[in-house]
Amino acid sequence: MLVAERHRRIVELVNERSxxxxTELSDIFGVTEETIRRDLEKLEKEHFLMRTHGGAVSLAEDHEETSYIEREITNSNEKRAIALEALHYIEPGDQIVLDASTTAWYMAKELPDMPLTVLTNSIKVAIELSKKGQIRVISTGGSLLSQSLSYVGPLAERSLSMYHVNKAFLSCNGIHLESGLSDLNEMQALVKKKMIDIADETVLVADSSKFGVRSFSQISSLSSVDYIITDTRVDENIKKALKEKSIKMTIAK
Known part of the structure; x- marks a missing residue:
């Protein structure tokens, strides 16, 4: 494959996947990671994409949510592993909040039926938990986002403000060492910020593809996070930086 063709395909892949x-690009094109880094550096200078720690993100102006169907199949093995690890942080009698992320849905599917109160803005999470008799489920209500089957907006935010929880479990589209947590959708970002505000502890459940990414809407700084649960592909430099910030990280196997 000619270099120009490889560059064209790289831009297409970045825009398709966000x-x-x-490492993925190296495998796809059968070239070294160093070659891919040089490719990304050139493409960034030409304003086709933006480099991140360990990869690249799209510059396409698309702030719409990814559909829940697409999110379910993206990095699904990693998300399941993270969800299972997150269950170790939940004890009978806890009051928790789960966002509308795919990882939260996996948590809901695997949660044992035990005395628990769960507050959520996700229809899919609420449906999963409705099958478990000992778990009390509270839905925020609000304006429905059909892409993610979740509630957002002023009503959802006011509903969250009425409660206090022990732990918040949430994910996001971007985790950046300087700018913190961010999301593609502004309304989701505001809801996630409110979830952090009402919780004693915040557990970020996010696969490693989210690190180094800056999305459209700011949620909060990294200082608002108490624990991060991610997968084995997270970059060693990210681990070191988070340790320096005194943020605890668990790697889901």
Whole structure:
């Protein structure tokens, strides 16, 4: 494959997936990771994409949510592993909040039926938990986003403000060492910020593709996060930086 053709395909892949890793591109094109890094550097200078720690993200102006169907199949193995690890942080009698992320849905599917109160803005999470008799489920209500089957807006935010929880479990589209947590959708970002505000502890459940990414809407700084649960592909430099910030990280196997 000619270099120009490889560059064209790299841009297409980044725009299709929103973000992609150097290791993935190296495997796809059968070239070294160093070659891919040089490709990304050139493409960034030409304003086709933006480099991140370990990969690149799209510069396409699309702030719409990814559909829940697409999110379910993206990095699904990693999300399941993260969800299972997150269950170790939940004890009988806890009051928790789950966002509308796919990882939260996996948590809801795997949660044992035990005395628990769960507050959520996700229809899919609420449906999963409705099958478990000992779990009390509270839905925020609000304006429905059909892409993610979740509630957002002023009503959802006011509903969350009425409660206090022990732990918040949430994900996001971007985790950046300087700018913190961010999301593609502004209304989702505001709801997630409110979830953090009402919780004693915040557990970020996010696969490694989210690191180094800056999305459209700011949620909060990294200082608002108490624990991060991610997968084995997270970059060693990210681990070191988070340790320096005194943020605890668990790697889901």
């Amino acid at each position: 973000s992609i890793r150097v």
